[in-house]
Amino acid sequence: MKNTLSPNEVIARRVAQEFSEGMLVNLGIGLPTQVANYLPKNMTVFLQSENGLIGLGARPPEGMEDDDLTDAGGTPVMAIPGAARIDSVFSFGLIRGGHLDMTVLGGLQVDSQGKLANWIIPGKMAPGMGGAMDLVSGAKKVIVAMQHTAKGVHKIVDECTLPLTATRPVSLIVTELAVIEPTPEGLVLKELAPGVTVDEVIAATGTPLIISQDLHEMHLLGI
Amino acid sequence: MKKAISVEAAIEKIPNGATLMIGGFMGIGSPHRMIDALVAAGKKDLTVIANDTGKPNYGIGKLISSGQVKHVIASHIGLNPETQSKMFSKHISVDLVPQGNLAERIRAAGFGLGGVLVKTGIGTLVEEGKRVIKIDGEDWLLELPIFADFALIHAHQADYLGNLAYQLTATNFNPVMAMAAKVVLCEVNEIVPVGMISPNDVTTPGAIVTELISMPHKHH
Numbered sequence: 001m002k003n004t005l006s007p008n009e010v011i012a013r014r015v016a017q018e019f020s021e022g023m024l025v026n027l028g029i030g031l032p033t034q035v036a037n038y039l040p041k042n043m044t045v046f047l048q049s050e051n052g053l054i055g056l057g058a059r060p061p062e063g064m065e066d067d068d069l070t071d072a073g074g075t076p077v078m079a080i081p082g083a084a085r086i087d088s089v090f091s092f093g094l095i096r097g098g099h100l101d102m103t104v105l106g107g108l109q110v111d112s113q114g115k116l117a118n119w120i121i122p123g124k125m126a127p128g129m130g131g132a133m134d135l136v137s138g139a140k141k142v143i144v145a146m147q148h149t150a151k152g153v154h155k156i157v158d159e160c161t162l163p164l165t166a167t168r169p170v171s172l173i174v175t176e177l178a179v180i181e182p183t184p185e186g187l188v189l190k191e192l193a194p195g196v197t198v199d200e201v202i203a204a205t206g207t208p209l210i211i212s213q214d215l216h217e218m219h220l221l222g223i
Numbered sequence: 224m225k226k227a228i229s230v231e232a233a234i235e236k237i238p239n240g241a242t243l244m245i246g247g248f249m250g251i252g253s254p255h256r257m258i259d260a261l262v263a264a265g266k267k268d269l270t271v272i273a274n275d276t277g278k279p280n281y282g283i284g285k286l287i288s289s290g291q292v293k294h295v296i297a298s299h300i301g302l303n304p305e306t307q308s309k310m311f312s313k314h315i316s317v318d319l320v321p322q323g324n325l326a327e328r329i330r331a332a333g334f335g336l337g338g339v340l341v342k343t344g345i346g347t348l349v350e351e352g353k354r355v356i357k358i359d360g361e362d363w364l365l366e367l368p369i370f371a372d373f374a375l376i377h378a379h380q381a382d383y384l385g386n387l388a389y390q391l392t393a394t395n396f397n398p399v400m401a402m403a404a405k406v407v408l409c410e411v412n413e414i415v416p417v418g419m420i421s422p423n424d425v426t427t428p429g430a431i432v433t434e435l436i437s438m439p440h441k442h443h
Contacts, residue, residue, distance in 0.1 A: 049392070050322065051248040051249075051251070051392050051395055052248070052391075052392045052394050052395050053391070053392050066391070067251070067393075068251065068252065068379070068390045068391045068392060068393035069391045069392055070248075070249070070251050070392055072248070072249075073249065073302075074248075074249030074250065074251060074302075079391070085389075085390075085391050085392065085394060086394075087389075087394045087395060087396070087397075087398050087399065087426075088248075088274070088322070088326045088394075088395045088396045088399065089326045089327070089330050089398075089399050091326075092322060092323030092326050092327070095323060096323050096341065096342070096343065120319075120348075123311070125307070126300065126307050126310065126311075126317075126319070127299060127300060127301025127302075127307075128275075128297065128298055128299040128300050128301055128319040129298065129299070129319060129321050129322070129349075130275075130298050130299035130301070130321075130322050131298070131321070131322040131323065132321075133321040133323075133324075133343045133344055133347065133349065134321050134322060134323035134324070134343045137341075137342045137343045137344075137345075138323075138342070138343070163347060163348045164346060164347045165347065166343070166345075166346070166347065167345060167346035167347070168342075
């Protein structure tokens with residue numbers, strides 16, 4: 001049976017399962033931010049926002065926004081009880097110094113060695129890397145949360161053609177079709193989204209996959 | 224005791240071609256009154272060092288829109304398409320620096336360090352033209368200090384001595400930039416008598432703040 005969740009919802013629900021109690025995690029802007037909607041209600045995690053907050057909360061009620069309290073995209077947020085304000089130097093000390101348990105980022109390309117490109121398309125789009133290079137270089141665990149292809153064009157490829165974000169391999173790739181783990185031997189297909197076949201994943205991937213002995217269906221919390 | 228000066232008088236100190244650090248993160252914690260005064264004064268050929276360039280006609284984006292900036296050192300210009308198009312058309316040169324490296328390069332300048340060794344950027348475009356130093360068999364990228372002529376910063380409170388306290392995510396790059404420029408110009412949400420900011424809450428000591436911008440006049 002095909003699942004009826006949107007691609008981004010599949011990805012966000014699956015990534016949410018990588019959380020555990022007490023973790024300090026940075027979620028990138030966009031799709032990664034949606035992961036926060038699917039965390040178990042009784043779990044305490046601290047979301048770091050690189051603009052200077054540990055304990056990022058949801059959007060405040062209409063009319064209650066504080067100009068001096070936003071996420072890294074400039075959107076007003078709340079701070080959870082136990083939150084801490086930090087400056088930019090401290091914020092990146094946490095990231096670079098190995099204090100951040102996990103980061104979830106979007107991706108433009110990931111290659112067979114698990115190297116990520118996600119900050120520039122030369123000549124076309126140059127948003128800049130912001131904190132992405134520091135996060136991929138410094139977080140204990142790096143999860144790429146992205147759609148498997150860009151309108152049919154492969155994003156998981158032999159070698160990135162776009163400039164790299166870091167040379168350090170990411171820990172896990174989560175898409176609406178599959179969960180893939182980069183290893184020294186190559187990319188290992190570990191999980192399939194409900195209703196998705198191995199052949200479908202292989203066709204949507206631009207580099208060979210090793211099929212895990214333990215290949216199983218993604219468990220999506222709350223379904 | 225410092226004498227607060229008008230925002231126009233503060234900006235008058237800045238010559239054309241100056242290198243400015245400007246605090247803020249997507250305009251949050253940016254010195255908006257000083258940015259407006261820079262635009263009004265028409266200062267030109269500026270180099271701006273900041274986390275980002277705001278949005279078109281918002282925050283630091285006002286200086287980009289008005290064509291007063293020739294060079295930008297920033298980590299992110301994604302929310303300002305105008306900066307990107309002016310970069311592609313070569314009207315502005317832009318150095319994109321990883322956000323953590325930017326913070327550390329500014330810190331190095333302000334804290335008397337000859338540079339910092341980082342992993343971020345190794346093996347990427349960021350490494351181009353920089354030195355990679357091997358220590359005990361491990362590669363590190365040498366990032367050099369970034370200095371400025373002026374730091375234009377924002378704080379929540381200042382007392383009459385210029386001691387500064389910051390608020391929530393409006394803190395960001397402001398405290399470190401206050402250390403890295405020859406002249407530090409600061410605007411605040413409120414100026415309070417000495418003693419009202421607890422010594423525990425003073426993040427930037429008044430001794431390094433050159434000028435405090437006076438509060439806008441209110442009609443009573």
